Amino acid sequence: MKVRVTITPKQGILDPQGVTVERALPALGFQGVTDVRIGKHIELRYDPPGGVSAEQARTDVDDMCRRLLANPIIEDYTFELDEG
Amino acid sequence: MKVRVTITPKQGILDPQGVTVERALPALGFQGVTDVRIGKHIELRYDPPGGVSAEQARTDVDDMCRRLLANPIIEDYTFELDEG
Numbered sequence: 001m002k003v004r005v006t007i008t009p010k011q012g013i014l015d016p017q018g019v020t021v022e023r024a025l026p027a028l029g030f031q032g033v034t035d036v037r038i039g040k041h042i043e044l045r046y047d048p049p050g051g052v053s054a055e056q057a058r059t060d061v062d063d064m065c066r067r068l069l070a071n072p073i074i075e076d077y078t079f080e081l082d083e084g
Numbered sequence: 085m086k087v088r089v090t091i092t093p094k095q096g097i098l099d100p101q102g103v104t105v106e107r108a109l110p111a112l113g114f115q116g117v118t119d120v121r122i123g124k125h126i127e128l129r130y131d132p133p134g135g136v137s138a139e140q141a142r143t144d145v146d147d148m149c150r151r152l153l154a155n156p157i158i159e160d161y162t163f164e165l166d167e168g
Contacts, residue, residue, distance in 0.1 A: 030147075033130055034131070036126065038124060039127075040124060041123040044102075044119055047116045060114065068112060
């Protein structure tokens with residue numbers, strides 16, 4: 001199945017990349033851009049040998065997020081699974 | 085309005101971060117993960133002084149993506165606008 005994970009810096013956590021982008025935009029002629037937050041978008045296929053139920057797949061992907069993909073101390077994550 | 089931009093490496097472009105994650109997952113006990121691609125997820129507010137039409141906002145955000153947020157040579161991007 002296809003998995004799409006979205007990882008964002010937690011509210012209140014400084015996001016230096018976002019601050020940099022926000023400061024750069026006016027110089028390019030874009031006024032009125034605020035609250036820039038930059039996170040990660042991860043796509044992967046998850047097809048464990050033998051197959052898994054949708055519920056087990058959700059548990060596994062949640063585990064992957066907590067243990068490798070995201071840093072739960074400073075980042076939030078959400079994900080969606082897509083059969084096929 | 086709220087803007088959400090998703091940036092992904094183009095098909096065929098090497099994604100070393102994705103390769104690294106893919107190699108690390110089996111060591112953590114996750115079998116069957118393939119095609120890992122890591123891109124960016126950007127959230128921002130766009131409220132230009134005087135306001136803009138939805139159409140103009142789309143044009144402006146597309147411009148921001150091409151000129152600063154993404155690298156169109158090696159990355160694809162999509163975005164969605166949300167009033168409010």
